[in-house]
Amino acid sequence: MTSALLDSLKYDANGLIPAIIQDHATGEVLMFAFMNRVSLAKTLETGKTHFFSRSRNKLWLKGESSGHTQDVKSIQTDCDLDVVLIKVEQQGAACHDGYYSCFYRQRDETDSTEWKIIGKKVFDPEKVYSK
Amino acid sequence: MTSALLDSLKYDANGLIPAIIQDHATGEVLMFAFMNRVSLAKTLETGKTHFFSRSRNKLWLKGESSGHTQDVKSIQTDCDLDVVLIKVEQQGAACHDGYYSCFYRQRDETDSTEWKIIGKKVFDPEKVYSK
Numbered sequence: 001m002t003s004a005l006l007d008s009l010k011y012d013a014n015g016l017i018p019a020i021i022q023d024h025a026t027g028e029v030l031m032f033a034f035m036n037r038v039s040l041a042k043t044l045e046t047g048k049t050h051f052f053s054r055s056r057n058k059l060w061l062k063g064e065s066s067g068h069t070q071d072v073k074s075i076q077t078d079c080d081l082d083v084v085l086i087k088v089e090q091q092g093a094a095c096h097d098g099y100y101s102c103f104y105r106q107r108d109e110t111d112s113t114e115w116k117i118i119g120k121k122v123f124d125p126e127k128v129y130s131k
Numbered sequence: 132m133t134s135a136l137l138d139s140l141k142y143d144a145n146g147l148i149p150a151i152i153q154d155h156a157t158g159e160v161l162m163f164a165f166m167n168r169v170s171l172a173k174t175l176e177t178g179k180t181h182f183f184s185r186s187r188n189k190l191w192l193k194g195e196s197s198g199h200t201q202d203v204k205s206i207q208t209d210c211d212l213d214v215v216l217i218k219v220e221q222q223g224a225a226c227h228d229g230y231y232s233c234f235y236r237q238r239d240e241t242d243s244t245e246w247k248i249i250g251k252k253v254f255d256p257e258k259v260y261s262k
Contacts, residue, residue, distance in 0.1 A: 018163060027157070076236060079230070097210045103207040103209050106207045107205065
């Protein structure tokens with residue numbers, strides 16, 4: 001992505017842009033995080049998603065601890081040029097809780113006081129993150 | 132959605148939570164916007180998506196001008212309980228520019244200085260919004 005494309009996007013007052021990450025093959029939404037101009041440039045340069053952590057105030061490579069990186073297949077933006085949608089091939093699983101997608105909780109129509117877990121655990125976080 | 136579920140979510144310092152809207156049948160991501168507790172409660176109460184506009188500082192029903200409402204099919208949240216993913220049946224089209232999805236621009240590998248329009252126009256915004 002050239003700087004022209006990076007410049008065309010609208011970042012918020014903190015220099016951030018929301019990023020939606022979607023499985024390129026199934027369309028499943030895997031995660032949501034913020035990027036800044038540097039992390040987006042890095043994502044395009046390397047072909048692997050990089051985000052910006054507001055709590056840690058640093059750039060991070062998705063999968064840097066777990067090995068569960070995301071290979072970029074395409075990048076889209078919206079009508080207002082202030083959100084990016086990135087389709088990826090997910091290595092391992094996207095969620096640090098061990099689920100393929102972070103969106104593993106769904107409202108249950110029959111019991112509306114609790115979120116129902118609809119995802120399947122594909123790895124044990126304690127094993128992956130204690131390496 | 133009971134208040135217990137609404138209370139379980141984490142809103143940011145401005146009381147907002149990011150909402151990803153996805154076509155329930157095809158998995159296409161249609162739009163991204165912010166909700167607050169009131170707009171989320173209204174969404175669940177009516178079965179039609181409502182958002183909170185930061186620029187206009189008000190609640191809005193998606194489709195209030197265009198008639199292009201979104202019927203809620205399911206609502207999911209992520210590992211951190213700070214984003215919602217809502218699957219909908221879209222009436223008309225999601226984007227005010229006349230495209231079915233707001234994410235109608237994609238990076239073109241062969242010409243990386245411009246976004247390529249990959250969506251198809253399904254309505255004429257001038258006709259729909261001048262009603």
